[in-house]
Amino acid sequence: MKRRTSSLIALGVIWLSVPAAAWGTIVELKNGMRLEGSVGKIASMSDDPLKTPTAGAVDNQLIVLVDNDLKRTFVSTYQVQDVQEAAPTPVERIKIDQRVATSGRSVHAVGEGIRVTPWDEYGRRIYSMQTARGPVDVIQGITEITPEWTRVEGLMSDSPYVWDMRIRTSSIPRDKLSEILMRRIDAKDAAQRLQIVRLYLQSERYRDAAAELSALMNDFEDLKKQFGKQYDELIQLSATTLIDEVELRKDTGQHNLAYGMLNKFPGDKVASSTLLKVKSMLTEYQTAYERRDKMFNLLKEHLEAFADPAQKPIVEAAMAEMEAELNINNMDRLGPYLRLSDDPSLKLDEKLALAISGWILGPNSAQENLVVALSVYQARDLVSDYISNRNDVDRRAILEKLKGMEGGAPVYVAKILQFMKPPLGNAEPETASEIPGYYLMRVPGVPGRSDFFYYVQLPQGYDPYRKYPTVMTLHGAGTTAEQQIDWWAGSHSEKAKIRTGQAARNGYIVIAPMWAEEHQFEYNYSAYEHAAVLFSLRHALRHFSIDTDRVYLSGHSMGGDAAWDIGLAHPDLWAGVIPIVAKADKYVARYWENARSVPLYFVGGELDGNKRELNSRDFDRYLTKTNFDTTIVEYRGRGHEHFQDEIQDIFRWMDIHKRNFFPKEYEVVSMRPWDNFFYWLEVNDFPERSLVLPANYPEPKKSPVKITAKVLATNGVLVNSGTGKANIYLTPDIVNFDERMTITYDGRNYGNGVTPSTEVMLEDARTRADRLHPFWAKVDTNDR
Incomplete structure (x- = not known):
């Protein structure tokens, strides 16, 4: 937990008679995360973390375990940057007297929760779960409260269960926590009252x-x-x-x-x-608002002074757009214009050019040529029309117009795509809600099947001129897409007129596809399920302003299984993947090497059946080999549930992870024909020895096709795949188009005559919908 150390020292008087200290060991990871707790090591995720290792076993213990009494976090020793022994922080522990069950059935596995009653004023509740013997009701009671975690144990009853679980203290409603605490203490005892003050203080x-x-x-x-x-x-x-x-x-x-x-x-x-x-x-x-007003006044003044009859209508249209849409999120685009607006050496048309070109291309590409500025302004609308149009004939006509315009050159179109609003941002949703920014969207489905749908919640103050981090969340069996929105964005407050959850606080868009069939109870690893997720993502990219370098895929239970598989199958799409109570199956085991290309954050419960044993093979691969950014979180005494407790730590993890879309080198594997696009490479015609469809899985004699790609220091790329053909897409981040390049695919060179193409760029932006990283050129190995 983050601590305001200096402030706590200043409040030292209140710390009198504080009980045992908290952990003092801090583990810093290479990805920027900090973990605090008791530190140990294990050799395998199938090991008992509480068991003392045998002599000589330490040498192969490559998994670092950090236990803070609430949860255990597992990371690879290769991901540890530093371990620090800090002075322990005193922590308040308040005991709650309960009739704890010391005999009876021990809970070794927690079935799926059916019903959990709210806490009563005595800190008790009933936890109903499904077991092999049918539904079971367990009476639980809070027995210990600390600033970070609360101990919950099974209580005496006609059918007692011995069960010690931990929940985050912040997950208990504030009013109820206060009520439980006040019943525990003697209100006439100042020392006991101070315990509550210290607890609240340490909880921030x-x-x-x-x-x-x-x-x-x-x-x-x-x-x-x-x-x-x-x-x-x-x-x-x-x-x-x-x-x-x-x-x-x-x-x-x-x-x-x-x-x-x-x-x-x-x-x-x-x-x-x-x-x-x-x-x-x-x-x-x-100051920002005054700066905006100054821009308005200057634009009005310069427009009134501009007299060219041929160009004035276009200039007026551009000025009207800026006046209507200029705001705190985009007015930096007019920074060069404002800075040089009183420069006597610049002509009026040059100043207007700075404003218009900066508005369309961004401040770093603003220029003083009005002809070019007006051309890119007109090209912007054509670009938007092209990538939002589904008619081939219309698109060809638009492309011909762009080819005759200076603003239609790839160098300008790339900037237009980067700074434009979503091309379908004004399209009507399938249904709108009374909750601001909450919509149901319809997505054209695969041929012969019904359309897909997803819910989306935009953050408060959503502005299409700002790029937003985004979570795609997949529901489990028996839960809904609407519930996934609530889990991430929080419930809607009628009083405040906003959602109150962490996605709302942190300014994230949340997308929840209705990805599963009705009455579906397990993930099928199918093309249809992949399409439900990926089609929804691309649809959202066309309608909403999403930062494509900060899209995170998550899911619960069956949805967690899907997130794990889809994350490994398409690692180039995600800044991170967060499977919650997920299990490894089928292609996950065959695609494990792809986890080097995407950060993973798993959340689960210690008592979720044999889940850790089922997942241990793949967890061990991620945690005992190099170059995997994987974190596994396991809550003590918990089972198969939603783990709302973890959401703040998940956001801290997401905030430090951003996608690298142009790695200098990568290696991936695939076994399904639709898992064929990786970063700037699209492969086709998989060899039969590597192709396994879900209906035929497993086929033990078949092995994944291995694809390696490398950006060369000598201005080229080297690809080996063993597939029949491929499309290699290029950008200035990969090669210098002004110099001789070498494009080698499976031993053959395809580098001659490769030049930037507006058509390639627009088709890529239309199909992939990633306007931040459009491809400039395409090498089709089938054409050579």
Whole structure:
């Protein structure tokens, strides 16, 4: 847990009589993650993490285990950057008296949850689960509460179960947690009341800690002098937390919300330095709005002075668009124009050119030639029409127009694609909701089958001029796409008129395809299921402003199985894959090497049947070999459930993972004909010895086709695949088109006469829908 160390030291008086310390070992990973807990090593994920290793076994223990009492996290020793022994942080532990079951049936596996009642005021609930013997009800009680985790145990009953599970303390509703704590302590005992203050403080619930300390001082007059300063510091910590929230909303593009929070910022007992920061942030917003107004006035002034009758209609159209759509997310495009607007050496048409070209191509490509600027402005609309048009004849006509325009050159079209709004952003959804930004979308399906559908939730303040990180989430058996949206984005608050979950806070788009057939209870590894996910992704890319380098695939249960398989089958599409309570089967075992190309974050429960044993073969591959960025999280005493507890750590992991679409070298495998596109390479005609369809799986004598690709320092690429033919796509990130290049595929050279093509670029943007990384040229090995 993140700690405000200096603030906690300042509140040292409150730490009197604090119980045992928390873990002091910090493991820093190469991907930027930090893990804290008790550290050990194991040789295999099938090993018992609690068992002491035998003599001589340590040498092959390449899996690092970090246990923080809530969960165990497993990573590869090859991914560890540093291990630090830090001073342990004191942690409050509050015991709750319960009649704990010490005899009876021991819970060795937790079946799928049927019903879990809410916590009552005594910290008890009923957990109903499905077992081989039928439904079972277990009475559970909270027996220990810490800032990070809460211990839940089976209680005495007519049919007791011995069960020790851990949940994140923050998963207990705040009001209910307070009620449970207040029933546990003697309200007339100041020392016990201070326990609750310390617990809230260490949980970073500063407002709750301040409220409890205030109530304590009101009940014990003699404590006001002793704890008055600590109360003020808690108010300051609460204000600092609010500042952090404002900065998060600002950084994620939720400017109206951030600005409103700043205007309503509480000032009572808040340090002057904090209030100065609030004032500075308000001034920053005000400066931005004044800068925008200045741009408006300059554009109006320059337009009125512009007199060329032939060009003025187009200039007026461009100016009207900027006036209508210029905002805090895109006004940096006019930065060069604003900076040079009063330069006497620039002519009027050159200034207007800077504005228009910057608006279309971005600030780094703004130029002073008005003819070019107007050409790219007109080309932008044609580009949008092309990639959104499904008629071949119409597209050919558009392409002919672009070929006759300077703005239709590949160097300009690439920038147009990067900075344009989604081409179908104004299309009507299948259905809209009363919840802002929540839509059901229809996707044309595969021939002969019905259309696909997906739900999408846009973040508050969504702006098509801003690129958003995105989660694609796949539901499990018996759950729905709507529930997946709620899991990630939170429920909708009628009072606040916003969703309150982590995707909403962090400014993520959430997409939930309705990917499975009705009454489907297991993932089938089929082309249809892949299409349901990938077609939905491409449809969303055409309709919404998505950062294609930050798309994360996740799923629960059966959906987790799908996410694992689809993530390995198409590793170039994802910044990371998060399978939750997933199991490895079929192609996952054959595609394990592809996990080197995509970060993986698994979440599961210690008691989820034999899931760890089923997955151990593939987990061991990821954790005992080099160059795998894999994290496996296992909650103690938990089974097959949704693991909402983990969502904040998942977002921390996603925030530090971004896709590298142009690796210098990669190696992948495939066994299905639709798993054939990897980064800039599309392979076809798989050899029969490598082709296995899901209906025929397994075919033990067949092995995956291995594809290796490398970008050469000598201006070329080298590909070996063993397939019949391929399309190799090129960009300036891969080769220099102005120099001689070598394109070698399975020993043959195809590098002669390769030049950038607007047609190739537009077809790629139309079909793949990745406007951030369009391909410039195509080498078809079948043509040579």
